[in-house]
Amino acid sequence: MLTHPELKATIEAQLATDDANDWLLIVNNNQDADTVEVLEELDPEQTASLLVRLPSPHFASLFSYLSPAYQDALLKVIDQPEQLRLFKAMARDERVDVYQRLPEQEQKEILPKLAKQEQEDILRMAAYPDGTVGAVATSSYVAVPENMTVIEALRYVRKNAPTMETIYQLYIIDKDQRLIGTLSLRELMMGKDDSLIKDVMRTDLVSVNANEPQQEAPDAIRRYDLLAVPVTNGGDQLIGVVTVDDAMDVDVDESTEDFHKGGGTLALKDVSLRQASTWTMFSKRAPWLLVLVFANMFSGAIIESYEDTIVTYVALVFFLPLLVDSGGNAGAQASTLMVRALATGDLQLRDWFKTLGREFWVALLLGVAMSVAVYGLGLYRGGADIALVVSISMVAVVLAGSMIGMSLPFLLSRLKLDPATASAPLITSIADAVGVLLYFYIAVTVLGVPTT
Amino acid sequence: MLTHPELKATIEAQLATDDANDWLLIVNNNQDADTVEVLEELDPEQTASLLVRLPSPHFASLFSYLSPAYQDALLKVIDQPEQLRLFKAMARDERVDVYQRLPEQEQKEILPKLAKQEQEDILRMAAYPDGTVGAVATSSYVAVPENMTVIEALRYVRKNAPTMETIYQLYIIDKDQRLIGTLSLRELMMGKDDSLIKDVMRTDLVSVNANEPQQEAPDAIRRYDLLAVPVTNGGDQLIGVVTVDDAMDVDVDESTEDFHKGGGTLALKDVSLRQASTWTMFSKRAPWLLVLVFANMFSGAIIESYEDTIVTYVALVFFLPLLVDSGGNAGAQASTLMVRALATGDLQLRDWFKTLGREFWVALLLGVAMSVAVYGLGLYRGGADIALVVSISMVAVVLAGSMIGMSLPFLLSRLKLDPATASAPLITSIADAVGVLLYFYIAVTVLGVPTT
Numbered sequence: 001m002l003t004h005p006e007l008k009a010t011i012e013a014q015l016a017t018d019d020a021n022d023w024l025l026i027v028n029n030n031q032d033a034d035t036v037e038v039l040e041e042l043d044p045e046q047t048a049s050l051l052v053r054l055p056s057p058h059f060a061s062l063f064s065y066l067s068p069a070y071q072d073a074l075l076k077v078i079d080q081p082e083q084l085r086l087f088k089a090m091a092r093d094e095r096v097d098v099y100q101r102l103p104e105q106e107q108k109e110i111l112p113k114l115a116k117q118e119q120e121d122i123l124r125m126a127a128y129p130d131g132t133v134g135a136v137a138t139s140s141y142v143a144v145p146e147n148m149t150v151i152e153a154l155r156y157v158r159k160n161a162p163t164m165e166t167i168y169q170l171y172i173i174d175k176d177q178r179l180i181g182t183l184s185l186r187e188l189m190m191g192k193d194d195s196l197i198k199d200v201m202r203t204d205l206v207s208v209n210a211n212e213p214q215q216e217a218p219d220a221i222r223r224y225d226l227l228a229v230p231v232t233n234g235g236d237q238l239i240g241v242v243t244v245d246d247a248m249d250v251d252v253d254e255s256t257e258d259f260h261k262g263g264g265t266l267a268l269k270d271v272s273l274r275q276a277s278t279w280t281m282f283s284k285r286a287p288w289l290l291v292l293v294f295a296n297m298f299s300g301a302i303i304e305s306y307e308d309t310i311v312t313y314v315a316l317v318f319f320l321p322l323l324v325d326s327g328g329n330a331g332a333q334a335s336t337l338m339v340r341a342l343a344t345g346d347l348q349l350r351d352w353f354k355t356l357g358r359e360f361w362v363a364l365l366l367g368v369a370m371s372v373a374v375y376g377l378g379l380y381r382g383g384a385d386i387a388l389v390v391s392i393s394m395v396a397v398v399l400a401g402s403m404i405g406m407s408l409p410f411l412l413s414r415l416k417l418d419p420a421t422a423s424a425p426l427i428t429s430i431a432d433a434v435g436v437l438l439y440f441y442i443a444v445t446v447l448g449v450p451t452t
Numbered sequence: 453m454l455t456h457p458e459l460k461a462t463i464e465a466q467l468a469t470d471d472a473n474d475w476l477l478i479v480n481n482n483q484d485a486d487t488v489e490v491l492e493e494l495d496p497e498q499t500a501s502l503l504v505r506l507p508s509p510h511f512a513s514l515f516s517y518l519s520p521a522y523q524d525a526l527l528k529v530i531d532q533p534e535q536l537r538l539f540k541a542m543a544r545d546e547r548v549d550v551y552q553r554l555p556e557q558e559q560k561e562i563l564p565k566l567a568k569q570e571q572e573d574i575l576r577m578a579a580y581p582d583g584t585v586g587a588v589a590t591s592s593y594v595a596v597p598e599n600m601t602v603i604e605a606l607r608y609v610r611k612n613a614p615t616m617e618t619i620y621q622l623y624i625i626d627k628d629q630r631l632i633g634t635l636s637l638r639e640l641m642m643g644k645d646d647s648l649i650k651d652v653m654r655t656d657l658v659s660v661n662a663n664e665p666q667q668e669a670p671d672a673i674r675r676y677d678l679l680a681v682p683v684t685n686g687g688d689q690l691i692g693v694v695t696v697d698d699a700m701d702v703d704v705d706e707s708t709e710d711f712h713k714g715g716g717t718l719a720l721k722d723v724s725l726r727q728a729s730t731w732t733m734f735s736k737r738a739p740w741l742l743v744l745v746f747a748n749m750f751s752g753a754i755i756e757s758y759e760d761t762i763v764t765y766v767a768l769v770f771f772l773p774l775l776v777d778s779g780g781n782a783g784a785q786a787s788t789l790m791v792r793a794l795a796t797g798d799l800q801l802r803d804w805f806k807t808l809g810r811e812f813w814v815a816l817l818l819g820v821a822m823s824v825a826v827y828g829l830g831l832y833r834g835g836a837d838i839a840l841v842v843s844i845s846m847v848a849v850v851l852a853g854s855m856i857g858m859s860l861p862f863l864l865s866r867l868k869l870d871p872a873t874a875s876a877p878l879i880t881s882i883a884d885a886v887g888v889l890l891y892f893y894i895a896v897t898v899l900g901v902p903t904t
Contacts, residue, residue: 001656029656033675158641167638168620168679185637186619189610204453204481222704223485225697227620227679244696245677251700252674255707256792262714263788263876264781273793274803281814285785286821289850292781293825299773304833307766314759317769321751321884324773329716329744329877333737336715336876340708341725351726362733369738373745381756398741424715424788424876425781432773 002030008038015046020053027058036065044073052082060089067272072101084113091165093138093246096125125240133217134210136250137231137240140165146172146181146198150191157185166243169228172201177237179205179230207232210239215254218247219345258343261418262336264288264425292425298433299324306440309447315382316443319374319390320436326370327397327435328428331405334359335422338409342419352410356403363402367395389446393439400438401431454482460490467498472505479510488517496525504534512541519724524553536565543617545590545698548577577692585669586662588702589683589692592617598624598633598650602643609637618695621680624653629689631657631682659684662691667706670699671797710795713870714788716740716877744877750885751776758892761899767834768895771826771842772888778822779849779887780880783857786811787874790861794871804862808855815854819847841898845891852890853883 002010007030014023027035039047039062051059051074063071063086075083075098087095087110099107099122111119121139128134142164144153153170161167170188172181181201191200207230208216220229221244228241242250257267266284268276303310310317338355341347347355371394378387405427409419454462459482466475479487491499491514503511503526515523515538527535527550539547539562551559551574563571573591580586594616596605605622613619622640624633633653643652659682660668672681673696680693694702709719718736720728755762762769790807793799799807823846830839857879861871 001658031656031658031676033677161638161641167641186613189613189619204483206453206483218700222697222700224483225485227696244679244700245674248670248674248696248700248703251703252707252796255704256796259711259714259788259792262711263785265785265789273789273798273807276810278810278813278817281810282817285782285814286818289778289781289785289818289822290825293774293778293822296774296777297829299777300770300829300833303773304767304770310769311763311766314763315756317762317772318752318756320769320772321755321776321888322745322748325748325751325877325881325884326741326745328880329741330737332877332880333715333717333741336711337717337725340711344704344708346725355725358728358730358733361730362737365730365734366738366741370741370745373742377749377752381752424880425777425784428780428784428876428880429777432777436773 001034004034004037007034008041011035011038011042011050014050015042018049018053023050023053024055024058027054027062032062032065036062040066040070044070044077048074048077052078056085056089060086060091060094064091064094068097068101069272069275071098075102075106080109083110087114088118091138092121092125092140093136093165093240096122100126128210131214132210133208133212133214133231133242134239136214136217136246137210137242138165138246139240141169141171141228141230141238141241142167143171143173143238144183144197146174146196146201148197149193150188150195150197150200151193153188153197157188166228166241169226169241171230171238171241172197173238179207179232179236179238181205182230184227205230207238208242209234214250217242218251218254221247222251254343258339258420260284261420262339262423264292264423288423288425292429295426295429296432299436302433302436302440306444309440309444309449313382313386313443313447315386316389316439318381319378319386319393320439322374323390323393323397323439324432324435325428326394327401327431329401330363330366330398331401331427331431332424334363334402334405335409335427336424338406339419339422342409342413349410349413352407352414355410356406359402359406360399363399364395366402367398370398371395385447389439389443392446393435393442396438396442397431397435400434401427404430404434453486456486456489459486460493463487463490463494463502466502467494470505475502475505476507476510479506479514484513484517488514492518492522496522496529500526500529504530508537508541512538512543512546516543516546520549520553521724521727523550527554527558532561535562539566540570543590544573544577544592545588545617545692548574552578580662583666584662585660585664585666585683585694586691588666588669588698589662589694590617590698591692593621593623593680593682593690593693594619595623595625595690596635596649598626598648598653600649601645602640602647602649602652603645605640605649609640618680618693621678621693623682623690623693624649625690631659631684631688631690633657634682636679657682659690660694661686666702669694670703670706673699674703706795710791710872712736713872714791714875716744716875740875740877744881747878747881748884751888754885754888754892758896761892761896761901765834765838765895765899767838768841768891770833771830771838771845772891774826775842775845775849775891776884776887777880778846779853779883781853782815782818782850783853783879783883784876786815786854786857787861787879788876790858791871791874794861794865801862801865804859804866807862808858811854811858812851815851816847818854819850822850823847837899841891841895844898845887845894848890848894849883849887852886853879856882856886 157167168185170183174180181203183201206224208220210231210233228243231240233239371391375387375391378390408422413419609619620637622635626632633655635653658676660672662683662685669681680695683692685691823843827839827843830842860874865871
């Protein structure tokens with residue numbers, strides 16, 4: 001296999017010629033994912049001139065590996081006959097995605113030029129909104145009748161292999177298109193030649209509903225070790241499948257979204273961080289930062305109300321960042337653990353109470369350990385009284401921060417909101433206000449109200 | 453398919469009998485993943501009594517779905533002949549994992565009782581340390597000679613289907629065990645009966661080295677849309693494959709580890725949050741919290757050196773949490789975005805400089821927006837001078853926090869350290885110290901050094 005610079009030089013040499021055979025050989029001898037990495041570094045016009053020279057299956061396959069943004073740029077410079085050739089050769093799920101991103105005018109132009117069946121397929125699959133299982137499903141799957149024999153089914157699969165998204169999972173449906181059985185190609189191959197499909201198929205069906213969130217598809221595939229999960233509509237009819245490669249992409253996208261939310265950024269849907277504009281980045285980051293500015297004003301207001309205490313015991317201010325940060329850090333730890341465990345299914349809503357009990361003891365231990373760590377510093381910088389205030393406050397803020405960080409994701413989940421909203425910055429800001437309040441309350445209790 | 457409570461009642465009824473047929477029927481009619489969820493709620497003794505009644509393939513399959521902790525508990529109550537039966541029936545990769553967790557004494561007892569080939573397989577695969585590709589690979593794959601015909605290969609696959617981890621990807625190796633070609637079962641089925649394998653196989657090989665980090669396997673599978681990726685040793689010899697189901701598990705585990713690190717918690721290897729003890733949770737969370745306590749002491753020391761300024765302009769303290777948190781929040785956003793983009797490959801080390809430039813402008817815009825938001829509050833609470841200090845400081849701390857948060861993951865990556873170490877709490881603590889420094893420096897510059 002060629003390295004990226006070698007492949008780039010080879011492909012760029014092709015731009016100077018219009019030889020189709022050499023270029024086809026290059027495409028065949030390299031992985032599409034690698035070839036596409038080079039193509040995305042070329043101008044769309046250059047890439048277009050290379051792609052249209054290829055036979056339809058190669059054209060469509062390379063196109064499907066391109067990023068959505070580059071695909072759209074490319075479609076603007078490919079003429080209609082070539083667009084049509086591409087549309088006819090693309091995998092069905094890919095075709096629906098590209099179709100949906102076309103301007104309305106172009107949608108209207110291209111749709112009538114496709115075969116009747118292709119038109120219906122696009123319109124049906126395009127009906128599922130982004131983020132649902134239906135939107136990542138493909139209607140390209142192998143269905144076999146229950147009265148076929150194993151050897152007949154094997155021949156049927158072999159014949160249909162070139163055009164199907166996956167041939168490794170077979171579906172058996174009744175006359176109303178309802179799923180009644182599944183069979184992996186491996187199970188089919190293990191059957192006797194003259195056995196009937198209905199006698200070897202599995203009836204312990206796993207399926208997901210097309211209207212559910214897209215994460216349901218990879219979850220089912222991972223849980224049941226499938227290569228594809230069947231997708232049904234409200235009436236239990238089979239409308240498509242989600243294959244494991246698409247499911248893996250959904251898994252990674254959803255994790256990335258949770259990561260971004262965990263850092264207090266709005267989800268960057270389909271946007272590569274490499275290509276995102278300054279304005280996009282600003283608009284995704286500003287909302288939470290501004291909300292948190294106002295949240296942090298509470299901390300300021302609390303401090304203001306203890307103005308006299310601060311002026312009398314100015315050493316208290318030295319420990320302010322240390323204490324409020326420690327509460328925020330413990331809270332960020334707790335919320336991150338909970339958000340992820342709720343996302344992977346390691347924890348369920350019903351585990352809240354049990355987890356709360358353990359969190360109390362963990363946080364108490366953490367608070368005491370950190371309290372010991374700062375006691376000496378308190379003694380050195382502020383004397384015995386300040387040291388006492390700082391130690392007690394440390395236990396209190398770590399305990400409070402942890403309980404808030406642990407509970408908020410559960411609470412959000414209970415309210416049917418996304419637990420990932422309990423981001424580290426949000427928890428830090430809440431824990432800070434609570435920490436400031438606890439700190440000065442403990443200070444006034446131990447040191448007494450100053451009498452100025 | 454039965455619901456969890458229904459399945460639980462059905463299985464518990466089986467505990468009272470020792471009928472093997474009914475129980476086998478239940479296992480066959482339900483997904484193993486669902487059955488195992490019930491079994492894990494029973495005592496290991498109860499589960500053992502159910503499992504040993506089953507034929508070996510069912511016994512081994514259910515066992516493989518159990519959590520590692522429960523598997524270990526189960527092995528303690530299963531007698532040796534049954535253990536041996538289990539070992540012989542388990543998938544090869546699963547068997548190595550279980551073997552490695554056995555106490556040394558038991559390893560020595562069970563190994564000689566296995567077939568020669570099984571012994572060698574275990575010892576060879578057990579040599580790869582946890583976290584490498586080798587440790588998640590299986591040596592169970594279909595290899596075909598290059599001079600076989602398509603129809604012969606199809607018969608061969610069919611014959612070997614029951615015992616192989618995957619039959620959907622075939623490997624062609626030379627006499628020195630070196631990989632020379634691959635062929636998907638789909639491509640094989642699309643070939644003509646009498647074509648030779650060497651004429652239909654693919655030679656644009658993708659493989660991963662057994663000693664590389666385990667994340668390489670799912671990355672290759674996702675990038676090239678594979679169902680399994682071949683694993684080679686240092687000498688380019690094929691030693692096994694990683695299948696897509698195992699790769700998906702690696703993907704999720706690695707994401708979870710990054711999440712935990714991002715929240716400032718050490719990785720909880722193979723530990724379920726549901727089952728983790730108070731002590732485990734404490735020991736994973738305490739180290740970073742304690743390190744950060746000492747980091748935060750810098751902030752305190754900086755504040756202490758500005759004692760006179762604070763006493764003179766006590767209103768400055770009201771804005772302290774607001775300003776330092778804002779810098780920390782912007783930094784946490786930036787680091788989270790970078791850590792994830794570096795993990796998914798969206799950004800590479802070489803993108804540092806370009807990203808730094810964009811980050812500067814994004815952070816400047818964010819700082820100005822937040823500065824505008826706090827100017828009024830500064831005016832109201834502290835007058836024109838304080839408002840000026842607070843506004844300038846806001847731009848400075850957001851800019852500083854963002855640049856630190858953005859750069860640290862790249863820097864860690866450059867030093868061959870894990871970028872995920874740049875957690876939200878770490879960035880917050882660093883940004884806080886820098887923020888305090890900037891704030892008081894700007895305050896003294898604008899307001900002048902107090903003359904007490």
